[in-house]
Each structure stands twice: as C-alpha cells, then as structure tokens.
Amino acid sequence: MLSKALLTELRSIVGRDEVLDRPVDLQTYEYDAYGERSLPGAVVFVHSTAEVSAVVRLLAREGIPFVPRGYGTNVSGGSLALDGGVVIEMGRMDRVLEIDVPNRCAVVQPGIFTFDISTALEPFGYYYAPDPASVKASSVGGNIAENAGGPHCFKYGVTSNHVMGLEVVLPDGEVVWFGGKDADSSGLDLTGVLVGSEGTLGIVTAAILRILKTPETVKTMLAIFAALEEAGDVVSAIVAAGLVPATLEMMDGLTVNAVEDALACGYPRDAGAVLLIELDGLRDGMEEMAEQIAAICRAHGALEVRVAQDEAERAALWRGRQGTFSSITALAPNYMSLDGTVPRTRLPEALRRVSELGRSQGLDVYCVLHAGDGNLHPCFLYDEKVESQKEKVETASMEVLRICVELGGTVSGEHGIGVEKLPAMHLVADENDLRAQSLVKEAFDPRGLLNPGKVLPGGEAAVDAQR
Amino acid sequence: MPSGDRRDASRPAGRLEQLVGAEAVVSPASIAIHDLRPALEVRPADEAQLSDVLAFCNREGLAACTAGGATKLGWGGRPERCDLLIRTGGLSGITRIDADDLSLCAAAGTTIAEARARAEAAGRIFPVDPRRPGEATIGGVGATSDQGARGAGYGAVRDVVLGLRAMLPDGTPVKFGGRTMKNVAGYDMTKLFLGSFGVLGVITEITFRLLPRPEAETLMIVPLTSLAQGRDIVAGILDSHLQPLVLEVASAAEAGSVMAAVGGDPLDAGGLLLMVGFSGPRAAVRRSVSEVDSWAGVRRGPILEDAAAERLFAVLSEHDPGGQSLGVAVTVRASVPVGEVWGVAEAAEDLARRSQLELAYRIHAARGVVMLGIGPGEVADPDRLGASVADLRRRVERSGGRLAVTGGLASLPPGFSPWGDPRPSVEIMRRIKERFDPERMLNPGRFVGGI
Numbered sequence: 001m002l003s004k005a006l007l008t009e010l011r012s013i014v015g016r017d018e019v020l021d022r023p024v025d026l027q028t029y030e031y032d033a034y035g036e037r038s039l040p041g042a043v044v045f046v047h048s049t050a051e052v053s054a055v056v057r058l059l060a061r062e063g064i065p066f067v068p069r070g071y072g073t074n075v076s077g078g079s080l081a082l083d084g085g086v087v088i089e090m091g092r093m094d095r096v097l098e099i100d101v102p103n104r105c106a107v108v109q110p111g112i113f114t115f116d117i118s119t120a121l122e123p124f125g126y127y128y129a130p131d132p133a134s135v136k137a138s139s140v141g142g143n144i145a146e147n148a149g150g151p152h153c154f155k156y157g158v159t160s161n162h163v164m165g166l167e168v169v170l171p172d173g174e175v176v177w178f179g180g181k182d183a184d185s186s187g188l189d190l191t192g193v194l195v196g197s198e199g200t201l202g203i204v205t206a207a208i209l210r211i212l213k214t215p216e217t218v219k220t221m222l223a224i225f226a227a228l229e230e231a232g233d234v235v236s237a238i239v240a241a242g243l244v245p246a247t248l249e250m251m252d253g254l255t256v257n258a259v260e261d262a263l264a265c266g267y268p269r270d271a272g273a274v275l276l277i278e279l280d281g282l283r284d285g286m287e288e289m290a291e292q293i294a295a296i297c298r299a300h301g302a303l304e305v306r307v308a309q310d311e312a313e314r315a316a317l318w319r320g321r322q323g324t325f326s327s328i329t330a331l332a333p334n335y336m337s338l339d340g341t342v343p344r345t346r347l348p349e350a351l352r353r354v355s356e357l358g359r360s361q362g363l364d365v366y367c368v369l370h371a372g373d374g375n376l377h378p379c380f381l382y383d384e385k386v387e388s389q390k391e392k393v394e395t396a397s398m399e400v401l402r403i404c405v406e407l408g409g410t411v412s413g414e415h416g417i418g419v420e421k422l423p424a425m426h427l428v429a430d431e432n433d434l435r436a437q438s439l440v441k442e443a444f445d446p447r448g449l450l451n452p453g454k455v456l457p458g459g460e461a462a463v464d465a466q467r
Numbered sequence: 468m469p470s471g472d473r474r475d476a477s478r479p480a481g482r483l484e485q486l487v488g489a490e491a492v493v494s495p496a497s498i499a500i501h502d503l504r505p506a507l508e509v510r511p512a513d514e515a516q517l518s519d520v521l522a523f524c525n526r527e528g529l530a531a532c533t534a535g536g537a538t539k540l541g542w543g544g545r546p547e548r549c550d551l552l553i554r555t556g557g558l559s560g561i562t563r564i565d566a567d568d569l570s571l572c573a574a575a576g577t578t579i580a581e582a583r584a585r586a587e588a589a590g591r592i593f594p595v596d597p598r599r600p601g602e603a604t605i606g607g608v609g610a611t612s613d614q615g616a617r618g619a620g621y622g623a624v625r626d627v628v629l630g631l632r633a634m635l636p637d638g639t640p641v642k643f644g645g646r647t648m649k650n651v652a653g654y655d656m657t658k659l660f661l662g663s664f665g666v667l668g669v670i671t672e673i674t675f676r677l678l679p680r681p682e683a684e685t686l687m688i689v690p691l692t693s694l695a696q697g698r699d700i701v702a703g704i705l706d707s708h709l710q711p712l713v714l715e716v717a718s719a720a721e722a723g724s725v726m727a728a729v730g731g732d733p734l735d736a737g738g739l740l741l742m743v744g745f746s747g748p749r750a751a752v753r754r755s756v757s758e759v760d761s762w763a764g765v766r767r768g769p770i771l772e773d774a775a776a777e778r779l780f781a782v783l784s785e786h787d788p789g790g791q792s793l794g795v796a797v798t799v800r801a802s803v804p805v806g807e808v809w810g811v812a813e814a815a816e817d818l819a820r821r822s823q824l825e826l827a828y829r830i831h832a833a834r835g836v837v838m839l840g841i842g843p844g845e846v847a848d849p850d851r852l853g854a855s856v857a858d859l860r861r862r863v864e865r866s867g868g869r870l871a872v873t874g875g876l877a878s879l880p881p882g883f884s885p886w887g888d889p890r891p892s893v894e895i896m897r898r899i900k901e902r903f904d905p906e907r908m909l910n911p912g913r914f915v916g917g918i
Contacts, residue, residue: 100804100806101706102702102804102805102806103804103805103806103807103835104705104805104806105804125706146651147651147655149649153648153649154648157622157626158648158649160655160658161622161626170895176891176892176894176895177890177891177892178892180804180867181804181835181867182802182803182804182807182835182867182868182869183623183802183805183834183835183836184802184868184869186802186869186871186886186887186915187886187889187890187892187893187896187914187915187916188659188662188663188667188895188896188899188915189625189658189659189661189662189663190892190895190896192625192655192658192659192661193654193655193656193658193659195655195658196651196654196655197654197655201654213705213706213707213708215708216708236567239567239568239569240566240567241679242590242591242679242680243679244678244679281708281710281747281751282708282709282710282747282751282754282755284748284750284751284753284754285747285748285749285750285751286748286751288748288750289748341647341648341649341650342647343565343568343570343646343647344567344568344569345565345567345568346568370649373647373648373649374568374647374648374649375647375648375649408645408646408647409645409646409647410645410647410650410652411652412650412651412652413647413648413649413650413651414649414651415651416651417651417652417653421652424652425652425653428645428652428653429642429652429653432635432639432640432641433641433642433643433653433656434653435639436635436639436641436643436656436903437653437654437656439899439902439903440654440656440659440899440902441654442902443895443898443899443901443902444895444898455653455654456653
C-alpha cells in the first residue's frame with residue numbers, strides 16, 4: 001500500500017482521477033497475457049514525457065519499484081508489478097507526433113496501437129513493418145520493450161531493425177534521447193540495447209521508427225500438407241533455394257481445426273499442416289517466384305496449393321493466422337505457449353521431437369510457427385485444477401526449450417523472458433554472460449527500481465513469493 | 468602492481484612471451500594509432516591466449532589497444548594511453564557456414580574477403596561491404612560497424628549480425644545472441660558490442676546472416692548536372708516501389724576514378740555521378756533499370772552487369788573519397804537524416820570554394836551518410852583546416868547529424884575532437900564503460916566523449 005501522502009503527490013502530477021489505488025481497480029492490472037498474478041501498489045496514468053519523468057522521480061525518491069505497461073498483452077509476465085510496485089500506464093500517450101517522409105521515419109508515442117501506425121502512414125504510401133499477431137491489441141512501446149517479431153520478420157527483420165531512436169525516461173527520472181533520425185554510429189548503440197530490454201532499463205516515451213514504402217504487389221498462398229514434417233521440410237527447402245517470401249507461417253492440423261471451429265476461415269480440416277506463404281515486392285518476377293515455391297511444395301507432397309484470388313480471400317487467410325492464439329486458448333482453462341527458436345535447417349527435427357514429447361507425455365500440442373525464422377510456438381492446453389497437470393506441462397515446456405537449444409537455437413524468439421523463462425536463461429547463458437548483462441542493468445538502474453525481477457535470473461524469489 | 472613506471476613495458480615483454488611465444492611479441496609495435504606507437508605488439512594465436520593476455524594486462528595495469536587489419540586506426544581518438552597493441556589476426560577462420568540456413572560464423576581476425584569468398588562458394592552473399600575488404604577483419608568491422616555502398620540494400624552491420632563472442636577487458640569470455648534470426652533471450656548485448664570501438668571488450672567471433680545470391684545484379688551510372696538533380700532522382704527512387712542495392716553519389720573529384728574503373732567515356736567524367744544498383748529476380752532488375760532510365764532528365768551512362776558491377780564495387784571500397792584523385796589531409800564521415808545529405812554536400816562544396824580547399828565526397832544516399840576527403844594533402848595551416856572542419860560539423864549538427872573524423876586527426880589542431888561534443892546519452896555510455904572496464908584498460912580514450 002502506498003501512503004496517502006504519496007498518492008496525493010502522484011495525483012498532483014497526473015490529475016486527481018488518474019491514479020488508481022482501490023484493490024477492486026487494481027485487480028484489472030494484476031495480470032497480463034501470462035497466467036501469473038501480482039497486485040500492484042497503484043496504477044498511474046501518464047499523459048506526457050514530463051509526467052513520466054515527474055512520477056519516476058517521485059517513486060525513485062521513495063524507493064518504490066515501478067513498471068511501465070501498455071495494454072497487458074505480454075505473454076511472459078513482463079508487465080506484472082512485483083513487490084507491490086507501481087504500474088505506470090502508458091496507454092494515454094498514443095499519438096503520432098510526426099510523419100517525416102523525406103527522412104523515411106515517423107515519431108510516435110509508446111501507447112499507440114502498433115496497427116494504427118500503419119493506418120496513419122497509409123495516405124503517404126508507407127507502412128511500419130513489424131507485425132506481431134497482437135498488432136491490433138498491443139502498443140508499440142510494448143513491442144519495443146519485447147523486440148516483438150511477427151510473420152513479416154522473415155524478410156523485414158524484427159522491431160529492433162526498425163527503431164532508429166528513442167526518448168527514454170531513465171530510472172532516476174532523467175529524460176534522454178538515444179539515437180535519432182540519423183544513422184549515427186558515433187556512440188554505443190543504446191537504442192539497440194533498450195529495444196528488447198523488457199522495460200527494465202528505461203521507459204520509452206517516444207520512438208523514431210523507420211517507415212517503408214508499401215509493396216507494389218502482394219501474393220498470398222496456402223499450401224496444404226498431410227503431415228507436419230512435410231511442411232517443415234518445405235520451409236527448409238524454400239530457404240535453401242534462396243527464395244525470400246515476406247512470410248512463411250505454419251500451423252499443424254490440430255490448430256487448423258481449432259481456428260476453423262472459432263473463425264471458419266476456409267482452412268482445410270483434414271490437413272496435417274498448412275503453410276501460409278506471402279510474397280511481396282515488385283510484380284515483375286513475382287509470378288515466377290510463386291511458381292517456384294508451389295513446385296517445391298508439390299515436390300514435398302503438398303496436397304494442394306491455393307492462391308488467394310482477391311483481397312477478401314487474403315484477409316480470410318490472415319484472419320485465421322492472427323486468430324490462432326485466441327482460438328487455441330479458448331479450448332481449455334489454461335495454456336502454456338512456448339517461443340523456442342531453431343536454425344531453420346533444424347526445423348523438421350525440432351517438430352518431430354516436440355510431437356514425440358507430446359505423445360510420450362500424453363499432452364496435446366498445438367503448433368503454430370513463424371517457420372521462416374525457425375520460431376516455434378508449441379502450445380500445451382491444461383486445467384490447473386486437475387492435479388499434476390500443471391507440473392507435467394511445465395516439465396514438458398522446459399524440455400521443449402532444451403530441445404531448441406540443443407539444436408542450436410534459443411529459448412525465446414519474440415515473447416521475452418519476463419518472469420516466465422527466468423530458469424530457462426541458464427540454458428543459453430552461463431554465469432559470465434549473465435554477469436555481463438547485469439552490468440548493463442546496473443549502469444541504467446543501479447538501485448534496481450525499474451521492473452525488478454525480470455529478464456535476468458536471480459530475482460525469482462520475488463515471483464515465487466507471489467504464488 | 469609492478470614497481471616502477473607502470474608504462475615501462477620492457478619488463479612485461481618477457482612475461483607476455485611466456486603467454487604467447489616469443490615470435491608473437493614485437494617491440495615496438497609495427498603500427499601507430501595516430502601518432503602513438505605502442506612499445507609492444509602482441510599477436511595471440513587463439514581465444515585462450517587472448518584471454519591470458521587481457522588478464523595479464525588487467526593485473527599489471529597495462530593499457531591495451533586492439534587492431535585487426537589496421538584499416539581503421541585513423542578512426543576515433545588518440546588513446547589516452549597504450550602500453551601494448553593486441554592484434555587479432557591470429558584468431559582466424561570461418562568457424563561455421565550453414566548455407567541452407569543462411570548463416571556464417573567467423574573468427575575476429577578473418578578478413579572480409581575470406582568470409583565473402585566462402586559465402587560465394589556456397590552460393591550466398593555476405594552482406595557486409597566495408598572499405599578495404601582484403602585487409603579489414605570481421606572483428607574490426609564489428610567494432611566500427613563500417614558498411615559501404617551496398618548497405619543501401621543490405622542494411623547496417625547491426626541488421627545482419629545474429630550473435631557474437633567476446634572477451635571482456637579482464638579476459639572473461641562471453642557470448643551473446645546466437646545463430647537464429649530472432650532471439651530475445653536477455654538483453655541485446657550483440658548490439659551493445661557492435662560499433663563500440665573495443666572499449667567494452669574484444670570481439671572474438673561474429674555470426675552473420677547470409678543472403679541468397681540474386682539472379683541478377685545491375686549498376687547504372689547516371690551522370691548528374693547538379694546535386695539538386697541527384698536529390699530529385701534519388702527522391703524519385705526512394706518514393707517508388709524500387710528497392711535499390713546501391714544508391715550512391717560520387718562528387719566530381721571522385722567521378723574520374725569511377726569512370727576509369729568502368730572504362731567509361733572520359734567525357735562523362737566532368738561532373739557528379741549517381742550510381743544506382745539493383746539486385747534480385749532478373750525481371751525485377753530489368754524493370755527497375757528501365758523505370759529509372761525512363762524518367763525525364765535522366766542521362767544514360769554505362770550500365771554494368773554482374774561481374775562488371777562487382778569490379779566497380781571493388782574499386783569503390785579500396786579508397787576513401789579523394790584517395791586516388793587528390794591529396795587528402797583529413798577524411799570525415801557525416802551521418803545525417805537521409806533527406807539532409809544533399810544540404811551537407813552543398814555546404815561542403817561552398818566551404819571548399821570559400822576556403823580554397825580540395826574536396827571529394829561520396830554520398831550513401833539511402834543511409835544518410837556522406838564520406839568526405841578534404842585537402843590539399845600538405846597542410847599549411849592546421850588551424851584554418853580545423854576551423855573549416857568545425858564549420859562543417861556545426862552544419863551537420865544543425866541538420867540533426869554527427870560528424871566524425873576518420874583520418875588525418877594529426878593534421879588538425881591539437882585537441883580537435885574526432886567525434887564532436889557528445890550527446891547527453893554519453894552519460895549512460897560512461898556508466899557502462901565504468902562497469903565493464905573500471906580501470907580503463909582497453910582502448911581508453913578512443914571513443915565518443917573520451918570513453
């Protein structure tokens with residue numbers, strides 16, 4: 001609980017109605033898209049960089065931890081306020097500040113829905129490339145904190161490749177710019193370090209984003225396979241053939257049916273796996289590339305290759321892909337969605353081993369993949385009220401991550417470590433690697449007030465205490 | 468701590484020889500950093516030896532600077548002190564290439580040319596196009612983020628690196644990132660180390676993503692009547708659906724060597740040149756070229772295909788602007804918002820006219836970088852030259868950019884800052900340096916703000 005005096009001070013900064021402290025109000029902010037809960041000490045709605053700075057200064061003075069939050073779509077617990085810390089709610093800072101076409105960038109506030117950036121750019125013929133599945137529900141500030149990916153990363157890279165500069169409120173309240181509209185290389189790449197730091201190094205209050213010209217042509221195809229492994233082989237074969245589609249998305253048969261039940265997008269229910277392939281760029285040469293890809297699919301046993309004939313068909317295919325997560329998670333009380341990544345050549349083996357693991361443990365695995373990036377999202381469904389199910393899923397999940405690391409991959413491609421994967425960090429980083437990372441945290445946040453207990457293992461005790 | 472002057476490196480020499488072998492310790496160093504020639508040069512043969520050398524320096528209070536192919540030692544500040552120079556050439560070789568997965572991993576001392584040749588042999592493109600690729604190393608390119616003409620298509624160095632290994636200043640080995648396209652397991656330490664000028668550690672190995680080899684590659688050379696015309700054509704390309712691999716302007720002084728390299732008509736070599744490159748499916752490349760060609764006012768110059776284009780790239784990367792055409796005293800790099808490169812080039816031309824300086828430059832028009840060579844080579848008056856460079860720096864900073872000296876710092880007045888006044892974010896950079904290298908043992912004073 002925060003003291004009355006402190007709440008009054010906070011209200012004097014952001015406005016009387018802009019601070020929540022009643023337990024019933026705080027409950028809305030005690031969880032995110034990851035399952036765990038932790039009640040914050042207060043929620044403060046901020047409207048400007050100056051307010052963020054003033055709020056942070058005040059909390060730092062009092063030694064109270066704080067965490068920035070957008071719309072709570074984080075799937076690794078990164079936006080939970082542990083230790084009764086204060087949630088700084090960024091959603092009201094949601095404007096496009098500037099569209100600068102001559103310099104190919106846009107300046108936005110962190111609370112804007114990522115999808116809305118491209119909407120604002122559309123009249124200029126430009127767009128913002130990163131497109132996580134949550135693009136209509138998540139804020140760009142959250143995307144920056146998590147270095148979000150999405151289907152189009154295969155060709156265009158992750159969020160980090162599209163952020164040029166950041167205005168940041170440091171954990172002591174100071175406001176500073178990293179990077180800018182210039183591709184400056186004089187100085188440490190602090191923009192690169194901030195992106196993906198899960199809101200533990202600074203609070204982003206404005207971002208300069210690279211904007212891209214909307215592609216001339218887009219071609220969307222759906223390849224249907226009898227078995228998951230065949231689809232995995234096709235992904236490797238497409239990459240090895242030197243073809244660069246904009247997306248190479250895969251889902252297994254269980255997922256296809258879950259999506260059809262929920263959304264009826266026209267996916268084939270009898271498929272063992274489908275590949276959603278999108279090409280973009282100049283129309284010249286695209287037809288040939290599409291034919292080459294279709295030929296590779298057929299050579300690997302594709303039952304059918306469909307090409308979306310118009311925008312409506314394309315939209316239906318994408319609605320299915322974007323709705324996978326909600327379609328699957330609606331099927332059971334609880335879920336565990338993983339985010340391991342492997343070199344693309346190892347994808348077929350990773351899929352085979354994950355399926356075997358599911359079978360041997362008697363668990364249903366729903367598999368959705370950003371296959372072009374080797375990024376797997378196996379999802380286990382369970383009911384935490386049924387004894388031992390949760391432990392079984394947790395053990396299997398750790399095993400999936402171990403498999404990914406064994407195959408030369410990593411434990412998270414785009415969801416982040418948060419509190420969820422703290423133990424898994426040891427699979428990819430030894431004590432020296434972790435120590436080096438903690439030096440960075442210490443340089444930014446020597447008192448450990450900003451989003452404590454995340455990313456770097458060592459602070460797990462705080463989470464356990466909440467359970 | 469050893470007794471006596473800690474900078475007297477004659478005694479440590481014997482102990483370094485014990486660590487790396489007598490033939491791997493040279494005295495004095497074979498090369499200087501600006502005007503400072505270290506008393507010792509050490510050439511570790513592998514990571515273990517490098518770790519031992521760093522740990523030794525740390526214990527003994529010896530400041531070390533690092534170099535790979537020594538092609539960019541003119542970049543950055545004069546070291547605050549330097550007892551020995553560590554050369555990374557011994558850490559050499561392609562550690563792994565996975566052509567089907569589009570990745571390549573190479574040790575720090577491997578030359579760019581070798582990495583490129585290995586990628587090409589596997590039917591892939593190594594997407595880094597720095598200067599002097601025959602000598603420049605993986606580690607040096609990582610530490611400086613040097614990227615050249617084809618960066619318009621490849622992106623920056625930070626965009627094509629998947630992970631790296633390094634030694635911290637005390638010799639502790641660390642690894643960051645990995646070999647997958649996506650990786651958010653922990654902080655993005657890879658980005659922290661790239662371009663960090665060796666002040667946080669010594670990069671020992673980098674994993675790059677590779678690109679598929681395109682079906683076709685074409686480079687158009689368009690003679691320009693003025694900078695303004697260049698700006699218009701470039702704006703047209705950037706606003707179109709075309710995706711250039713190269714978008715580069717050569718100033719009049721540079722145009723001669725470009726035309727000589729392509730065996731083009733010397734009549735065309737009087738003014739500025741715009742080089743526009745495309746790669747990809749043959750049909751897309753053909754359409755791109757004919758589209759640019761059809762625009763009003765675009766004069767047609769030579770069009771180079773595949774191998775001929777490669778030859779020109781090789782010439783471009785071999786020398787800094789003015790390196791072949793005039794005596795250069797100072798080279799500088801201006802990084803500005805992409806739309807501002809034209810104003811910077813104009814300002815430089817004005818300044819050269821007013822101050823009777825010689826000038827050559829190249830504009831990386833898709834990346835917002837202008838590389839300039841300023842002469843004459845014999846500097847009569849360093850103060851006057853310094854005033855001119857400072858003038859240009861102010862102009863660049865007004866347009867939201869930075870100007871860094873990349874060669875000839877010694878020709879400028881004493882104390883001339885190679886980086887310019889740091890931005891406020893330097894405070895965080897200092898705090899990071901303090902934690903990684905509290906005793907300032909590794910490349911002290913080389914980086915922004917004297918870090």
